[in-house]
Amino acid sequence: xxxxxxxxxxxxxxxxxxxxxxxxxxxxxxxxxxxxxxxxxxxxxxxxxxxxxxxxxxxxxxxxxxxxxxxxxxxxxxxxxxxxxxxxxxxxx
Amino acid sequence: xxxxxxxxxxxxxxxxxxxxxxxxxxxxxxxxxxxxxxxxxxxxxxxxxxxxxxxxxxxxxxxxxxxxxxxxxxxxxxxxxxxxxxxxxxxxxxxxxxxxxxxxxxxxxxxxxxxxxxxxxxxxxxxxxxxxxxxxxxxxxxxxxxxxxxxxxxxxxxxxxxxxxxxxxxxxxxxxxxxxxxxxxxxxxxxxxxxxxxxxxxxxxxxxxxxxxxxxxxxxxxxxxxxxxxxxxxxxxxxxxxxxxxxxxxxxxxxxxxxxxxxxxxxxxxxxxxxxxxxxxxxxxxxxxxxxxxxxxxxxxxxxxxxxxxxxxxxxxxxxxxxxxxxxxxxxxxxxxxxxxxxxxxxxxxxxxxxxxxxxxxxxxxxxxxxxxxxxxxxxxxxxxxxxxxxxxxxxxxxxxxxxxxxxxxxxxxxxxxxxxxxxxxxxxxxxxxxxxxxxxxxxxxxxxxxxxxxxxxxxxxxxxxxxxxxxxxxxxx
Numbered sequence: 171x172x173x174x175x176x177x178x179x180x181x182x183x184x185x186x187x188x189x190x191x192x193x194x195x196x197x198x199x200x201x202x203x204x205x206x207x208x209x210x211x212x213x214x215x216x217x218x219x220x221x222x223x224x225x226x227x228x229x230x231x232x233x234x235x236x237x238x239x240x241x242x243x244x245x246x247x248x249x250x251x252x253x254x255x256x257x258x259x260x261x262x263x
Numbered sequence: 264x265x266x267x268x269x270x271x272x273x274x275x276x277x278x279x280x281x282x283x284x285x286x287x288x289x290x291x292x293x294x295x296x297x298x299x300x301x302x303x304x305x306x307x308x309x310x311x312x313x314x315x316x317x318x319x320x321x322x323x324x325x326x327x328x329x330x331x332x333x334x335x336x337x338x339x340x341x342x343x344x345x346x347x348x349x350x351x352x353x354x355x356x357x358x359x360x361x362x363x364x365x366x367x368x369x370x371x372x373x374x375x376x377x378x379x380x381x382x383x384x385x386x387x388x389x390x391x392x393x394x395x396x397x398x399x400x401x402x403x404x405x406x407x408x409x410x411x412x413x414x415x416x417x418x419x420x421x422x423x424x425x426x427x428x429x430x431x432x433x434x435x436x437x438x439x440x441x442x443x444x445x446x447x448x449x450x451x452x453x454x455x456x457x458x459x460x461x462x463x464x465x466x467x468x469x470x471x472x473x474x475x476x477x478x479x480x481x482x483x484x485x486x487x488x489x490x491x492x493x494x495x496x497x498x499x500x501x502x503x504x505x506x507x508x509x510x511x512x513x514x515x516x517x518x519x520x521x522x523x524x525x526x527x528x529x530x531x532x533x534x535x536x537x538x539x540x541x542x543x544x545x546x547x548x549x550x551x552x553x554x555x556x557x558x559x560x561x562x563x564x565x566x567x568x569x570x571x572x573x574x575x576x577x578x579x580x581x582x583x584x585x586x587x588x589x590x591x592x593x594x595x596x597x598x599x600x601x602x603x604x605x606x607x608x609x610x611x612x613x614x615x616x617x618x619x620x621x622x623x624x625x626x627x628x629x630x631x632x633x634x635x636x637x638x639x640x641x642x643x644x645x646x647x648x649x650x651x652x653x654x655x656x657x658x659x660x661x662x663x664x665x666x667x668x669x670x671x672x673x674x675x676x677x678x679x680x681x682x683x684x685x686x687x688x689x690x691x692x693x694x695x696x697x698x699x700x701x702x703x704x705x706x707x708x709x710x711x712x713x714x715x716x717x718x719x720x721x722x723x724x725x726x727x728x729x730x731x732x733x734x735x736x737x738x739x740x741x
Contacts, residue, residue: 183535185346222339222540228548231317234281237288238302245298245306245410255297256395256407259348 172200266469267504269497270477271432271462272424275439276417277449278390278457279322284414285389286313286356286544291416293455297395297409305389305414307352313543315340319416320363320547322448323387324557326418327364329446329564330382330439334554338363340387340541348408349391357419359538362386363549369442370566371434372584380435381423390415424463424474429493433486436460437588441565445590453485460489465510466500475500476510480524482517492517496524568593576606585614591628598635603642612638616656620663632666633659641669649673651680653726682729684736687720690728691736694719705741713737 177193177200188196242255251258284291287304304311327334341359367382392413396403420439426432440451440458451458465477480496483489495517500510515524563571565587572583572593587593592613599609617638621631641662645655650673661672673679681687694716695702705712713734720733 179535183344183346183537223542223546225545227545230314230545231320232288232314234283234316234318235288236283236290239289239300240302240306242296242298245301253407255299256409257298257348259406259408261396261403261406262348 172197172204176200267466267497267501268427268469268471269429269493270424270465270467270474271426271429271493273422273426273432273435274461274463275420275422275436276459276461277326277420277443277451279319279416279418280447280449281316281318281322281416283316285316285319285387285416286414289414295411297407298411300411301413305351306410313356315544315547316416319387320549321557322416322446323363323385323418324549324554325446325448325561326420326443327367327385328554328558328561329442330364330367330369330385330420332364332367332382332385334364334549335361336549336551337361337546338549339546340544341538342541343388343536343538345536347391348406349394349413351392351410351413355389355391356541356544357388357538358386363547369435369438371431371438373428373431373434378425378431380425380431383421383423385418385420388417388419389413390417424465429490429497432462432493433490436486436489438565441588441590445562445564447562456484459484462489462493462496464493464496464500466497466504468504475504476512478510478512478524479514480517481514481527482519484519488517488519491519491522492524495522499524562590576600576610578606578610582607582610582614586610589628595628595635599639599642602636602639603646605642605646608642608646609638612642612659616659617663620660631663633662634666637662637666637668644669644673648682648729649680650678651726651728651730654678654680678727680729681724681727682732684732687724687728687732688736690720690723691733691740694723695737695740702741713741 174193174197177188177197180200181188181193181196246252246255246257249257281291283289284305287302289302289305290300292300304313324334338358338361340356342354343357343359344354346353362384364385365383367385368379369382370377370379372378390412392408392410395407395409397407422435426435443449443458444451449457453459460483462480462483463477464480465475467473467475478496478500480492483492496515503510514527516527517524569580569583569587572578572587573580578586585592586596596609596613599613600606603609617631617633621628641650641655641658644650644658645652650658650669654673658669658672658678661667661676662669698716698719701712701715705716716737717730717733720728720737721730
C-alpha cells in the first residue's frame with residue numbers, strides 16, 4: 171500500500187498541490203497500479219536477456235553539422251509570459 | 264585537540280567544443296541573442312526525437328583515454344528527473360549506471376611528491392539553460408530563461424575522494440584542465456563556464472578509516488575560489504566536530520564576495536532523481552576498433568611533454584611543469600627554441616617578463632602580440648651583444664605592447680649597445696677625471712668604488728655601453 175507520505179513526496183517532486191481527499195484517492199489508485207504491474211513478476215524470465223531498450227537498434231548517431239534554428243516568435247509562441255526574447259517564469263529558489 | 268584530515272573529491276563539468284548540441288543540430292556558439300540557438304528538440308517540445316551527436320561520444324572517449332580510463336563496450340543514456348525552469352523537459356539526459364568511461368587516474372605533484380588521484384567515471388550529459396535575474400535571484404520576483412545553453416554537450420569527470428588538502432585539489436584541477444585542453448575537446452575556461460567544479464568535502468580524525476559526513480560545495484568560479492572555499496569548509500567542519508556537533512550532509516554554495524559558504528539544501532529534502540533509461544536514445548556499442556582509432560588521435564599529453572622538455576632541452580623540472588601546463592605556452596616555447604637554441608634562456612624569458620606582462624593584462628598566450636620568431640630575434644640581439652640585458656627588457660616591453668620587430672625598435676630608439684672601444688674609452692676618461700675621490704678610494708683598496716664608476720659610465724651612455732667592456736677599460740685605466 172502506498173502511504174499518504176509517499177503520495178505527498180511524489181506530489182512534491184511533480185510540484186502538485188493535492189487536497190486531503192486527493193491524497194487518499196491517489197494512495198489507493200497508485201497502489202492498484204503497482205499491484206497490477208506486479209503481475210509481471212510472475213512471468214518466467216529465466217531465458218530472457220535483460221534490456222533497457224525495446225528497439226533492436228544501437229549506435230544511431232548524427233554528424234556534427236548545424237541546422238535550422240526556430241524563429242524566436244515560434245520559440246516563444248507557447249510561453250506563458252515573455253520579456254524581450256526571454257521566457258519569463260516565477261522565481262524558484 | 265585531535266588532528267583532522269580533510270577528504271576531498273571533485274566533480275568537474277567540461278563543455279565540449281562541438282559545433283552542435285548533443286542531441287540536435289542547434290548551434291553551440293556562445294553569445295547569441297537569448298533563445299536564438301534553439302529548436303524543438305532542445306526546447307523539449309512534445310513528439311521530437313533526439314539523436315546523439317557522434318562527435319560528443321568521440322570526445323568523451325578521447326577524454327576517457329587521456330585520463331587512463333577503461334572505455335565501456337556498452338553505454339546508454341538515462342533521464343535524471345528534476346523540476347527547475349532551466350530544464351525545459353523537466354529531466355536532464357545524462358548517464359547513470361553505464362557511463363562511457365570508468366576507473367582512470369591522473370598524477371599530481373605536490374611538494375615534490377607524485378600522487379595518483381583516481382578517476383571514478385566520465386559520463387556525457389546535456390547542459391541546462393541559463394536563468395537571468397534583474398538584480399540578484401533573492402530580490403527578483405521572476406526569472407528570465409535563455410535556453411541557448413540547453414543541450415550543449417558536457418562531460419562530467421568524477422574523482423575518487425583521494426585528495427587530502429586544498430593544495431592537492433588545486434593540483435588535481437590544474438592537471439585535469441591541462442590534460443583536457445591538450446586533447447582539444449574543450450577550451451576549459453573557468454571564467455566562461457566551460458569548466459565548472461563542485462567539491463565533496465569531509466573531515467575525519469587523523470588515523471580514522473571511516474569517512475566523515477560530507478558536504479557538497481558548489482559555485483566556485485576560479486582556482487582561487489576553489490582554494491578559498493575548501494579552506495573555509497574544512498575549518499567549518501573541524502569547528503563543528505570540536506564543539507561536539509555533527510556535520511550534516513548538505514549542498515552548500517560558495518559566496519565569493521562574502522568569503523563564506525551557505526547551505527542550499529540538506530540531503531533529506533534533496534532531489535530524488537528517479538533515473539531511468541532514456542527510451543528515445545538507443546544504446547551505444549563501442550567497438551575496440553573505434554576506441555583504437557580515437558587513441559591514435561591523442562596528442563602528446565602534459566606528463567609526457569614535461570618529461571621530454573627535461574630530457575630534450577635540459578630544463579629543470581619546475582620549468583618543464585610550468586611551460587607544459589598550457590598547451591599554447593608549450594607550443595610557443597618550442598617554436599621559439601627552434602629559432603634560438605638556448606632552451607634555458609627562452610624558458611627564463613617566457614616564465615619571467617612574458618608571463619608577468621601577460622598576467623598583468625589578464626591575457627592569454629594567443630592574445631600576445633610578440634610572435635615566437637620575434638622573441639627569438641630579440642634573444643639573438645642580446646646574445647650577440649647588440650643590446651644589453653637592461654635594454655632587452657625595455658625592448659621586450661615595447662614588443663609586448665606593439666608587436667613590432669625588435670631590430671626596428673632598436674634602430675628607432677637608438678638602443679644599440681655601444682661596443683666601440685674608442686667611444687667607451689673617451690667616456691671612461693671623462694668619468695675618471697670628474698670623480699677623483701672615487702679613483703683615490705679604489706686605488707686605496709675600496710673595491711665598491713669601481714661599481715660607482717661603472718654606474719657613472721652607464722649613466723653617461725643611457726645604459727647602452729657594453730658593461731663587460733666598461734669594466735675592462737676602467738680596470739685598465741685605474
